[in-house]
Structures are given as C-alpha cells and as structure tokens.
Amino acid sequence: MSAILDPTLAPGVREAVGESGLRIVRRRNIGRWIAAGLLLLFLGWLIKAFADGDIEWRVVGEFFTARAIMTGLVNTIIMTACAMALGITLGVVFAIMYMSPNPVLRTTALFYIWFFRGTPLILQLLIWFNLALVFPTMGIPGLFEFRTVDLITPFVATLLGLGMNQGAYTAEVVRSGILSVDVGQTEAAKSIGMTRLTTLRRIVLPQAMRVIIPPVGNEFISMVKLTSIASVIQYSEILRNAQTIYYANARVIELLIVAAAWYLAVVTLLQIGQYFLEKHFSKGRGERSQKRAAKAAAGSSAAVPAAKEA
Amino acid sequence: MLAAIEPMVIARSVDKYFGSLKALDRVSLDVAAGEVVCIIGPSGSGKSTFLRCINQLEVLDAGAIHVAGELVGYRRVGDALHELSDAEIARQRLASGMVFQRFNLFTHMTALQNIMEGPVTVQRRPKAEVREEAMALLERVGLADKRGAYPLEMSGGQQQRVAIARALAMKPRLMLFDEPTSALDPELVGEVLSVMRDLAASGMTMIVVTHELGFAREVANRVVFMDHGGVVEVGPPKEILSKPQHPRTRDFIAAVLS
Numbered sequence: 161m162s163a164i165l166d167p168t169l170a171p172g173v174r175e176a177v178g179e180s181g182l183r184i185v186r187r188r189n190i191g192r193w194i195a196a197g198l199l200l201l202f203l204g205w206l207i208k209a210f211a212d213g214d215i216e217w218r219v220v221g222e223f224f225t226a227r228a229i230m231t232g233l234v235n236t237i238i239m240t241a242c243a244m245a246l247g248i249t250l251g252v253v254f255a256i257m258y259m260s261p262n263p264v265l266r267t268t269a270l271f272y273i274w275f276f277r278g279t280p281l282i283l284q285l286l287i288w289f290n291l292a293l294v295f296p297t298m299g300i301p302g303l304f305e306f307r308t309v310d311l312i313t314p315f316v317a318t319l320l321g322l323g324m325n326q327g328a329y330t331a332e333v334v335r336s337g338i339l340s341v342d343v344g345q346t347e348a349a350k351s352i353g354m355t356r357l358t359t360l361r362r363i364v365l366p367q368a369m370r371v372i373i374p375p376v377g378n379e380f381i382s383m384v385k386l387t388s389i390a391s392v393i394q395y396s397e398i399l400r401n402a403q404t405i406y407y408a409n410a411r412v413i414e415l416l417i418v419a420a421a422w423y424l425a426v427v428t429l430l431q432i433g434q435y436f437l438e439k440h441f442s443k444g445r446g447e448r449s450q451k452r453a454a455k456a457a458a459g460s461s462a463a464v465p466a467a468k469e470a
Numbered sequence: 471m472l473a474a475i476e477p478m479v480i481a482r483s484v485d486k487y488f489g490s491l492k493a494l495d496r497v498s499l500d501v502a503a504g505e506v507v508c509i510i511g512p513s514g515s516g517k518s519t520f521l522r523c524i525n526q527l528e529v530l531d532a533g534a535i536h537v538a539g540e541l542v543g544y545r546r547v548g549d550a551l552h553e554l555s556d557a558e559i560a561r562q563r564l565a566s567g568m569v570f571q572r573f574n575l576f577t578h579m580t581a582l583q584n585i586m587e588g589p590v591t592v593q594r595r596p597k598a599e600v601r602e603e604a605m606a607l608l609e610r611v612g613l614a615d616k617r618g619a620y621p622l623e624m625s626g627g628q629q630q631r632v633a634i635a636r637a638l639a640m641k642p643r644l645m646l647f648d649e650p651t652s653a654l655d656p657e658l659v660g661e662v663l664s665v666m667r668d669l670a671a672s673g674m675t676m677i678v679v680t681h682e683l684g685f686a687r688e689v690a691n692r693v694v695f696m697d698h699g700g701v702v703e704v705g706p707p708k709e710i711l712s713k714p715q716h717p718r719t720r721d722f723i724a725a726v727l728s
Contacts (some may be wrong), residue, residue: 191632224676342574344572344574345574345577347574348575348636349570351566352637353588353592354588362587443578443579444579444622445620
C-alpha cells in the first residue's frame, strides 16, 4: 500500500517518509466519536419515547389520506400558489413604484409597505374577513353591486390577507434585487435604444432574479405554513381539517402528525423546485462560468484563443 | 465628397451641472460625418460627461446638441421646445452606438445574445437575419468562436470587442467610445484599438474619449483637449499632440508621456 503523501511537505521530508517504509498512523478524532455516540444515544431515546408514548400509529396511517385531509392539502396548495402569485405581482409593482421618480407613486408604495408590514397578519385576515361590517355592499352603483358577505368568502379574505401582506415583503426583496444590478447594465440597454420598461423586462429583472429567488423561495415555504393561520377565518386548509377531525375522535397528536408530514412533503417539493430555478437564473454566473472564467484568466488572452483543448 | 461636410454632431454652448459642480462649461463642437474625433484631457475634465450628453445618458442644463440633424431631447413645436417622451428618446438614441469603459455586456446573455438583443427586441427584426449579421460582426471583431461564451467567461479585451459588435449591430450612424481601453490590462489594449482602427478605416463617424495618445495621433482627424469642463484646444493631432499652443495642454501631454 502506498501511503498518500502530502504534497505540501518539503521534498526532503516527503522522500524520507515515502522511502522509510514506516507505517503512517492516522489521527484518531476521538472528539468526533464521542459526539456521534452521544447523539445516537439521544436519538435512540427519542425513538423509544415516541414508540412507548401514547400514539396510535395505526390512526396516523388511517387518516393520512382521509378525504378531509386531502381536501385540506389541495386547499393549502391552491392558497399558497394564489397568495404567492398575488404577493409577487404586488411586490414587483410596488418595488417599481417605490423606485419611481414620481413622488405620488413612491409615497403610495411606501405607505403600502409600511401598513402591511406594520400590522399582524392575523389582524389583517380578520379585517378582510369582517369587511362587510364597514362596507355592507360593494361594486359600482348602477352597474353592479354585491353584498360584501357573498363576495368576501374565507377563500377571498385569506387570499387578500396573505397576498397583500406578502406583497409588502416581496416588494422589499424585489427592490434589493433591482438595486443589485449594476447601473452600467441599464445604461448599456438605453444605449441600444431600449425604453425604461423594456430595460426592466429584458435586462434588469432577469439579472435581479438571481438575488430575488433565494429569499422568495424562503417566503414561498413560509407561505405554505402561514396558510394554517387562515383557520381562524374558517378557511378549510390542512391544519383546520385535521383539527375538525380530532375534535370528533380525540386523536390529537396522530392528526397533528398527519398534518406535519404533509407540510413537510409540500415544502420538500418546493425546495427541489427552488434549486432548479436558482440554477436557471444564475446563467452566466454559475459554476460552469466560474470555471471558464478562471481558464480565460489563466490562458493567454490573445485574439487567437489558446485555451480550446479540454 | 459632399457627405463629409454634413455635420453629424453639432454641440452649442452645452452646460451641465452635477449639483453645484459645473461639469460642462459652454462646450461647443462640430463633428462631420465620417470624421474621427478624439477627446483627451485629465480626469474630471468633463469629456465623458460630454459624450454621455450626446446620447442622452445625461440631460444638459443649457445649450443644444444636434445628432444626425435632430435636436437631442426636444421637439420643436412653433416657438416652444417640448421635452421628448421616454420612447422618443429611445428612438433618438438609435442614431448613436456607445461603448463603455466597463464594457457593460449583459451578464445573463451569451456574446451572440448580447449582439442580437438590440436588433431583435428594439428593432423587431427577424431573428434568423439578425443572427447571421451578429455572427458576421463577431467574425469581424475576431471572436466567432466565443459566440456561446457569457461575458464573465471572457477576458476584458474580448468583452470590449463584443461590446463594440453589440453597438454596431444597431447600425448606428455615429459611434461613441467612453475610455474603451482604460479598464483593460495593458496587453489587451492593442486588440481593442485594432478593432477601432478598422472601424475608423471603414468610414464610421467616431467620437473617442481616450488616454491613448498614440491611437489619437494615428487615427483621429482632430483632437480635442478638454479641461475643467471646457474645450481648451481643438486641432489636427499633429498640432495638438506635438505643438500644443495652450500651457494646460502642454502640461497634460507632458504628464501623460512621462
């Protein structure tokens, strides 16, 4: 067996070690073994505690795909998608308004962000849900009119509450993303005749995405779980439906475990999606680019490319 | 050669302030079609600012600039000047192509996509035709094999040559160069200057802000020396660079050559 020699050793030492025929004794890392042992012990204790505890795993399996749970799951997913779509749309719009030279637009954006970030989400949900107390009817007089109670269903109230609140946070994320793009990019876009809007759409936003996606992915995941607080205004998402079941059968922990497993499943899928999105929007800056950049710097930079092999 | 007499750029007593700092002080300059003008001067002398006023990256505070026969930034209605809209300014900018000190290639696009972006998105020309022209342009700047490379994968000299191709793809009547070689490693300056030399030989009207006095001497029809926001001296390169009349020009050239 040839020992792997550390290339950083001075040549003389290397030869001495290599040719001496002596055995190399690896470092023992005793600390790691102790830490691993302690953690395994703790894990074993945890598993035993849950195994001995009063949990009917049969019930967990039984309700895992129960109709009410499935409906709740679908509602959770739909609400997450709709609220985030609304939130991101509002976020982009308000970020652009915030950065506009028009003082009216800027102040409006400022006020929106201030209000929706500054009040608790649960309070906002309650306001939307009880909007009928302020405006019994809504619409354009003479054209059409609705009773507010009919219009603001739990779904609509939740969507508005979560979406508007999300928009305030996303606006700040989008703004920081836009600010991260070098002004030179905008100037270059202008110099080839792009209007402000085209520049934003074709040049600035695609580059801002690289900065925007990780925090928005984070917020997407938060949103999956935030939908659960919509149970206070009777939106039948997964947690609320699990509660409805355990009010009837008293299997509290079992149903909470079911709900937790589904939340984890959805979040895992989202994380995988985020990975691919990030990869897409790091075009020109990804690992591949860094490798090639290093090569370009190392190889000659003459007009005739010398670094074509490999 | 009647076309050579027609002025491509007419600037008349242009003023520009940054806050209380007067960046341009009654700058007047005419550039004929087909002419190559190099603007030299110490940093902070206003030469880049003047260039940026020509394609409206900066808005002037007084005076007027005409590019290709059009008053820049305004439309005349009766005896009033109306400010142009965003879209109209964008259209006016098509008359000139700009090359920046820091290249400013779109980092999320390949070399080829960078060149095609303007013709396809702004001019709405058919993609296939634009691609062919873009490839020809890459060939012209010696980078045909870099079409799929992203900007950060190229050296500074290569990026700048792609940037020149990107500006040329819009078929501008005038090319503006803002210190195109100042951000380059010394050994990369030559490849960019050689592309610019070819461009000048092809008859393109060029205004070049530069510190490369050798390039100015060889390629420019006229050299402009600017200092403290004003034009100090204008003339053929031989006169300005070898026998400067003004003491400030003399000091500057001595300092650059030393």
